[in-house]
Amino acid sequence: MSDHELDPLPYDYDALEPHISEQVLTWHHDTHHQGYVNGLNAAEETLAENRESGDHGSTAGALGNVTHNGSGHYLHTLFWNNMSPNGGGEPDGELADRIAEDFGSYEAWKAEFEAAAGAAGGWALLVYDPVAKQLRNVKVDKHDQGALWGAHPILALDVWEHSYYHDYGPARGEFIDAFFEVVDWDDVADNYDNVVPRFE
Ligand SMILES: [Fe+2]
Incomplete structure (x- = not known):
């Protein structure tokens, strides 16, 4: 089609400071x-x-x-x-229940996601796998290497150096911590609600 366009950010460029400049x-x-x-x-x-x-x-x-x-x-x-100046906190509702069911607890999910984000050469993703009918964390290199076919990402964290190096230098872990201060869990829950009923 060759007519893809870039949408503006859903907030001002300075809206996520001090977490992302x-x-x-x-x-x-x-x-x-x-x-x-x-x-x-x-x-x-x-x-x-x-x-x-x-x-x-x-x-x-x-x-x-x-x-x-x-x-x-x-x-x-x-x-x-997935981010908002009003983000942070933890998921609630059905998404929170599902994370606990599929990963054991929110803390267990978060530790696994952070391990993916710390090691990825691209992205850490929380995806819904419609074949196994469960949430999974996925570690992606570049944008498309390590993908799980058919899975639907509902939360994405960009750990390319362009995402954090100017703000945090080599301290990627500090950027990952900052990301969790701005995660919009309502948006993640909306993505979950839009995907899961199609398969369950
Ligand atoms: Fe990026």
């Missing part, structure tokens, strides 16, 4: 996320041209660019919406 959100959204949107559109244009011409010399590369940039676009959109 205005400078980092500006670069991260306007430069990095925009780059993935542009990359996805360009790759789709290449694929359309190649289908038309029958010359598939650049097709394999473009297909790789679709999953890299497309996953980058979709995960960043989730990440922005």
Whole structure:
């Protein structure tokens, strides 16, 4: 389709300070996320041209660019919406019950998620796996390596260096702690409610 567009952030660029700086959100959204949107559109244009011409010399590369940039676009959109200046705290309601059921406790889930975030070369995700019918944590490298097919991310934490290095330097753990100060659990619960009834 080649007409993907970057939505504005759902809050002001300085809204998540002091946890995430205005400078980092500006670069991260306007430069990095925009780059993935542009990359996805360009790759789709290449694929359309190649289908038309029958010359598939650049097709394999473009297909790789679709999953890299497309996953980058979709995960960043989730990440922005997963945060709020009014965030923090812990989940409640059905989501909290499900986390306790599938991971043992909120604390056990959080420790596993933090381990994923500390080691990932891309993202830590909380996903709903519709095959096993359970929540899982997933450790993603880049934007698309280590994905679990069919799973639906409901919470995403970007641990690329562009996400935190300007604010925290190599202290990624401090950034992970800061993320939990701004997680919008209502948004995560909405994502859970939108996904799970389709499969259970
Ligand atoms: Fe990012």
